[in-house]
Amino acid sequence: MQDPVFNFENLQVYQKSLDFVDLAYEVSRQFPKSELYNLTSQFKRASVSISLNIAEGAGDTDAQFNRFLQIAMDSIKECVVCSTIARRQNFIDVEQDNINRAKLTELSKMTGSLQRYLNKKVK
Template sequence: MHKVEDIKIWKKSIELAKAVYLLISDLPSDEKYGLSSQIKRSSISISSNIAGGAGRNSQKEFKHFLSIANGSVYELQTQLILIIELNLITKEKVQPVIDLCIEIQKMNYSFQQKLNSQY
């Protein structure tokens, strides 16, 4: 088991979720239960799966949850691109959050490689 507060990717994913919540406050109110809700779920899923994996009994289980978290990052990135494509929020406002998604994807891959090399 890993102490979740010590995992850099978990900390970064919390930062991402906060950035997402601030960003989507700019979405039109008619998106409150549509795209906005899905984006919130995706962003929360990332840190939640990292935490869930950290509390598991084996590295194999942990890596599985990291894989799920990575899928959520890709879902979120797709949804953010859709916000731009639909002209709901400008690319200039969304791009820093997409960049954070890409950073987390890289961190996740590196972390999984590190876990692989330990066992």
């Protein structure tokens, strides 16, 4: 029997968002234990939110999908702030912050492109 696959799982932006979740979990392991319920939790939740909103919106109407993509975009921005705070608090170095930002920039561009495509379809 073949593994069941949902349509949203074929979206490249969804796959990239899962890669970022893996990165966020890996990076947040470096944070101090005292941040477990603060920045660590927030960074993980925001990264997971990107994937969840892409999945939740896919397959719905284009307008609804666009709305969920906007929420995903907001979570991308949240992750940028989490990474910046982690760097400023010396939980991660500048190089790791730049890696995080590069991945988030890519996700932001992909999400924005999908939003523009959906907006053209709606009009």
